Amino acid sequence: MTWPSFLLPLRHPRAGHVVRAASGELEPADESRLRGHLRGCDVCRRRYDAIGDVMDAAADAGRSAAGHERSRLVAALGGRVPPEAEGAASSSGRRRPRWPLMLAPTLGAAVALVAVLRSDPPPAPEVEVQWRGDDRATASDEALAASRAGLVLRFYASRRQDGTDAPGPLRFIGELPASGELTASRRDYLQIAYAGLTEPRHLVVVGVDETGIVHRYHPRADPSPLPQPLPPSDEPRPLGPSIDLAVAHVAGRVRVVAIVSQGALSPDEVAAAGRRSGSDGGRLGGSGAFGGVLVLAP
């Protein structure tokens, strides 16, 4: 009987064997022998785990794009939109045709954002926000990441203690753009932090709830005299004080939109920055918009 070479002492199996085992392509008898080797070999076991995790992640991405996450997101985005935003969005002749239903409320959010931040007339509604869970999102992730200068938003929540307003322990609830969907309660205080920023960037973060109310998360008020860019930071740094979600928020879904830019944005530039997200260059030298959904329990 000829034993496979990888069963000889101190010999690792060929790379292909590990890959085939992890992907379920190896014959049961061969796999059984290979598992014997894996039990005693950290190196090969790490490879086996890595390949399995890659497969899980790829399948997970497929399920997310095609399955319930997409449905839930479409349902969430199909909620009510501020009338003025909806009107402005429908006046645009440059919306991309492939996902108009997804974009319409998103455009509304961006236009509403501009309308709230500034009293100037609303700009052309051409912001395209990269929503996780959509197959288009992944295609431009790399370019979007470059324009974001590595910035990610981390969200923490602290539950209000029973009978008092005192916050409880802080817990991490997810990050954008990676997590896509975050869960908190109206009984929580929300703390937003940014991290991973490699260059100074301006940032605008708002939330639009299902009733169409726009919540300004950053900057919290009109900056005076001029908005300052966020300093680079690898570690999480808070974006201002906590937000009491019991105030002005209702249970349901809040679409969170973040727009990153190199310079302070005028209303028109906010729209243009979002429109150019995923592309390099432009007058602002690169800017990006991304978003997610904050699900608020009562």
Place this chain on the structure above:
Amino acid sequence: MTVYDTHAGDIRPLIARFFLSRFEREEAAQEIWLQVHRGAGAYDPSHGDVLPWLRAVATNRCRELLRARGRRPDPTLTLGDEDLVTDETPERRASADRLRAAVMAFAATLDGEEAAVFRLALVEERGHDEVAARVGISPRRCKYIKLKLLERAEQSADLRRALDELREP
């Protein structure tokens, strides 16, 4: 096998509470179900449903396996009903999301046959024959491309970073 088919999905998250490594989880699952098979006679339906019994067997076996490897179970481990729902923490979910993004960034660098095989075989989890028919190649070539893609993905620096992060306890 009926019990396995019905409850394997309930036991898997519990095992994941004990073991981060995919290989270890698979080994533990194998051990648990073999033990269930051997000890099926010990289960008395008059004492309750089969699921709590399975949970007890699985929990004890996982602890034994950890003990045998010189590792103690996490003292903060809780084993309530919620353990059967999910093994996710927000941190782990965020790490998994980052890995997923890295995998899709890797996929975005592919084109032609490779892109099609990656999408159909790995993202959509279709069988070799179906993928081959759709792409217009032989099943054998489909399998070859898939395995080569997995090897390359595992060697990608970005993916390795994301994988390391996922494995941090």
